[in-house]
Amino acid sequence: MTEEVEQKRPTLEGEAALRLWRQGPDAWNSWIDQHPGWNISFEGVDFSTERDPYGNLSFADYHFGDGNVNFSNATFGKGDVRFFGAIFSGDNVDFSGTNFGDGNVIFYDTAFGHANMYFAGATFGTGNVYFSDAKFGNGDLYFYGTNFGDGDLYFYDTTFGKGEINFSQTQISNLHFSPETTGTSHIKAEGLSIKGRAIFNLPPSAARLKSFNLHSASFDGPLTLRGNLSIIPDLRGTRYSHQVDLSDLKVKLPRISPTLGWPPKLSLVAEDPQDGARLRRLKEIAETNKDHQAALRFSADENRAKRWIETSWFGSVLDMAFSAFSNYGQSILRPSFWLGVIFALSMYAYKAKQIPKLATDGWADWVQAALLSASNSLPFLPQSRELRTGALQALYDTTDPSSFIDALMITQGVLSFIFLFLIGLGLRNRFRL
Secondary structure, X not given: OOHHHHHHOOEEEHHHHHHHHHOOHHHHHHHHHHOOOOEEEXXXXXXXXXXXXXXXXXXXXXXXXXXXEEOOOOEOOOOOEEOOOOEOOOOEEEOOOOEOOOOOEEOOOOEOOXXXXXXXXXXXXXXXXXXXXXXXXXXXXXXXXXXXXXXXXEEEOOEEOOOOEEOOOOEEOEEEEEOOEEOOOEEEOOXXXXXXXXXXXXOHXXXXXXXXXXXXXXXXXXXXXXXXXXXXXXXXXXXXXXXXEXXXXXXXXOEEOOOOOOOOOOOOEEOOOOHHHHHHHHHHHHHHOOOHHHHHHHHHHHHHHHOXXXXXXXXXXXXXXXXXXXXXXXXXXXXXXXXXXXXXXXXXXXXXXXXXXHXXXXXXXXXXXXXXXXXXXXXXXXXXXXXXXXXXXXXXXXXXOOHHHHHHHHHHHHHHHHHHHHHHXXXXXXXXX
């Protein structure tokens, strides 16, 4: 909407708006149907004397048309404020600086359309604030500097569009953020302060998030983060005094194709150079809370994020190998498979280099090749030396075969040691207490 068009919109405000509101939702909605493009302004209005005999203040089922709606710096006094079932269809809804007083504030099942919602600097009292089942479109939602008092803030089964959600510098007693869907691209909560429990239970649609920023937030109660994200949430600088549960948080490191250069980068590169530090913080939190499996996941992605950026070229190549052959010590199957491959290839090579005159028509030669390969793969077993000597004698008629066989045995021994180490590392990480 252009500024010129906005200036042409008439505004229902002040005492005229109050008189129409007092007549109830039917009269109000009828007027809106006839004047859908008008702006509505209750800016600075004191509603504390407008409550019903039960102490409630209701905007339930009110339709606010296609214009902007302004409740900035209004005062609602003590008691519940109800907006459930209300419909906003304009571009902006402004509750900046509003004082909601002591009582529940209910935006249950409210439709906000594609409006930008502003709660910056608003103050809530001792009641709870409900945005459960509310429907937000593609507008932004700003709670910057909002004080939610001593009540809880609920976002159960809320629907969000593509707009930004901003909780930066906001103070909340307890937060329950469990939306049904979210198409939002950014959740900002820098400097967020939560006195009690905080739950971020993100739906599958949160995979579309481009950033989730909790930098410098403080949590004085338990914090739970759940969801499958395609980005790395930023918890750097956070302060917490209770357990942080990241066991159900799965993240995917965004990576892109490398640019041309020398020496060449042999794999994908982290899209954001800061992701390594973000993952390091997630790993630190998981380790502090004794969540070893989550710490392993974050540590693996941290190494991937540092590859080619913080890690040297040779170190990055070794990191690629560590990832490919054992998933950073998280897999037992991968190194076991490669140990078997080394065993089989070595056995075939030993048999292929057997002295022809010693070859037989049966399986005895293959058995000897298998014993020689096994003795090199498992040299720490007490029988390995005796088995190796017997196999060499049977295959080559000597215990000192050719230089090729010596080199092959050394290579097999080194590779087997590496894969045995990776198997042991995987077992340790799997059964760590």
